[in-house]
Amino acid sequence: MWIAGVGMTRFGKRAETLPALMAEAAGIALADAGIERPGAIVVAAMNPEEFTGEGNYASLVATHLGLSHVPAVRVETATSSGMAAVYTGYATIASRLADSVLVVGGEKMTHLPTPRVSEIIGRSIDAHERSYGSTMPALAGLITRAAMQRRNLTLKEISLVAVKNHAHGARNPFAHFQEPVSLEAVMESRVVADPLRLYHCCPISDGGAAVVLRAERTRVRIAGIGQGMDTIAVRYRSDLTAFRATQAAAEAAYRMAGFGPERVQVAELHDAFSPFELISMEDTGLVPPGKAGRTMLDGDTHIGGRLPVNTSGGLKARGHPLAATGISQLVELTWQLRGTAEGRQVDARVALAQSIGGLATNNWVTLLEAAR
Amino acid sequence: MTQEVLAASRCPRCRRVIAPPAAMCPDHPVAMELVEVPAVGLVVSFTTLYSPPEGFRSPLHIAIVQLEDGARLFCHGEETRGVKIGSSVSVEAVNSIFYFSHMGFAERARLFWRRAGYRGEKVAAISKSFVKNIWKGTDRGDR
Numbered sequence: 001m002w003i004a005g006v007g008m009t010r011f012g013k014r015a016e017t018l019p020a021l022m023a024e025a026a027g028i029a030l031a032d033a034g035i036e037r038p039g040a041i042v043v044a045a046m047n048p049e050e051f052t053g054e055g056n057y058a059s060l061v062a063t064h065l066g067l068s069h070v071p072a073v074r075v076e077t078a079t080s081s082g083m084a085a086v087y088t089g090y091a092t093i094a095s096r097l098a099d100s101v102l103v104v105g106g107e108k109m110t111h112l113p114t115p116r117v118s119e120i121i122g123r124s125i126d127a128h129e130r131s132y133g134s135t136m137p138a139l140a141g142l143i144t145r146a147a148m149q150r151r152n153l154t155l156k157e158i159s160l161v162a163v164k165n166h167a168h169g170a171r172n173p174f175a176h177f178q179e180p181v182s183l184e185a186v187m188e189s190r191v192v193a194d195p196l197r198l199y200h201c202c203p204i205s206d207g208g209a210a211v212v213l214r215a216e217r218t219r220v221r222i223a224g225i226g227q228g229m230d231t232i233a234v235r236y237r238s239d240l241t242a243f244r245a246t247q248a249a250a251e252a253a254y255r256m257a258g259f260g261p262e263r264v265q266v267a268e269l270h271d272a273f274s275p276f277e278l279i280s281m282e283d284t285g286l287v288p289p290g291k292a293g294r295t296m297l298d299g300d301t302h303i304g305g306r307l308p309v310n311t312s313g314g315l316k317a318r319g320h321p322l323a324a325t326g327i328s329q330l331v332e333l334t335w336q337l338r339g340t341a342e343g344r345q346v347d348a349r350v351a352l353a354q355s356i357g358g359l360a361t362n363n364w365v366t367l368l369e370a371a372r
Numbered sequence: 373m374t375q376e377v378l379a380a381s382r383c384p385r386c387r388r389v390i391a392p393p394a395a396m397c398p399d400h401p402v403a404m405e406l407v408e409v410p411a412v413g414l415v416v417s418f419t420t421l422y423s424p425p426e427g428f429r430s431p432l433h434i435a436i437v438q439l440e441d442g443a444r445l446f447c448h449g450e451e452t453r454g455v456k457i458g459s460s461v462s463v464e465a466v467n468s469i470f471y472f473s474h475m476g477f478a479e480r481a482r483l484f485w486r487r488a489g490y491r492g493e494k495v496a497a498i499s500k501s502f503v504k505n506i507w508k509g510t511d512r513g514d515r
Contacts, residue, residue: 119426128446129446141421142419149457172429193421196419231398234436
């Protein structure tokens with residue numbers, strides 16, 4: 001399976017409609033692939049009905065792209081919908097239903113007040129836990145406190161994730177935030193869900209991202225893709241400090257690829273909350289258990305470090321337009337493997353993307369490899 | 373110390389217990405059976421929200437408590453001062469909402485003396501009113 005084209009909008013506050021944002025990303029990806037009309041379209045959108053008031057999104061987007069006769073479906077797995085759409089595109093080509101697929105995802109939410117956006121995103125949480133006032137930051141706060149104790153993470157190490165990702169975002173013209181932040185600013189930002197602070201949380205962003213998959217050889221190959229699941233109720237899990245869904249997804253992806261984490265040279269991880277980047281490094285096997293915090297102090301995951309993580313700025317700085325996010329990870333990694341990530345290029349042939357759906361209920365790990 | 377019980381459910385296949393009771397085991401397509409579990413446990417983690425969702429008062433304290441038989445509960449609490457991961461707490465359901473209270477030395481002593489003062493009454497009932505008093509007047513909205 002090969003990536004033939006990639007494209008994305010700048011993430012952030014956007015005036016355009018969601019179909020327009022998706023069309024912008026799709027147009028760039030199709031032009032990059034040299035394809036006018038793909039064999040199929042997979043659309044990712046998490047809550048377009050609630051955010052935009054419109055439904056029937058696969059047909060809506062297909063028509064908006066001028067591709068109303070191309071078979072289109074919509075895929076949704078909460079915040080990992082984008083990567084679920086890539087998986088669906090992969091399966092469509094692998095089963096020979098089509099020889100090229102446009103995968104396009106996006107979300108439009110900055111036009112709504114923040115409490116309303118949080119409430120809509122929070123519907124992906126177990127209803128009983130939600131009845132206790134649990135929001136995504138609340139659950140992340142519970143996980144963060146447990147992880148700090150169990151995985152020996154400090155608030156400084158967690159805060160350094162946000163500092164690093166803002167520094168990376170400052171080098172990415174597509175990022176929502178392109179300003180660096182200081183460690184002090186992160187550590188002194190207001191408490192959202194103790195011990196999580198505002199600057200440990202990703203922003204609310206609009207944006208679209210797209211990839212074109214083909215059966216024909218290109219410069220970047222999808223070497224493996226894996227899905228992992230966990231209970232929707234966080235209280236049903238015996239360990240808060242690791243995500244079983246990521247571990248299962250990573251295992252499946254490595255098995256498909258025929259290699260392990262030791263070959264990965266650059267990664268995009270789902271840092272919706274800064275500690276998640278550290279948990280995810282351990283869950284994907286990029287560092288041994290209990291060692292992720294140390295990499296922050298050593299600067300290993302900075303651009304120029306031993307294993308750069310979130311060269312795009314991650315969810316923290318690139319932004320998090322929900323269903324666009326997983327796809328935008330592949331956009332960034334494709335640029336890195338092609339050697340066209342201007343201003344933030346790293347030396348890598350094998351890349352890993354990890355996407356978290358809901359509170360780690362439906363996660364994905366994808367491995368990309370540059371063709372020899 | 374007094375021990376109340378809470379309604380829970382157990383998987384007949386894997387024996388795991390979850391609360392509140394659910395129809396199906398999360399790990400097996402098997403109907404769960406109703407059980408009662410002692411309402412004491414250890415704090416797994418806790419957080420405080422300063423901008424809670426609509427219908428909740430700030431600051432909102434939320435904890436996950438693991439009961440002795442492994443079931444984990446979401447609970448509200450009056451405060452988290454003095455609470456640590458691993459702290460022993462008692463849990464009580466008030467209007468179907470679970471509340472944890474940290475049984476520090478002072479609370480335990482107070483509970484003991486109150487209990488002595490109401491000799492003859494059921495100890496569980498006193499403990500219940502103790503927790504309820506803490507919670508009187510809280511504004512949780514009507515969900």
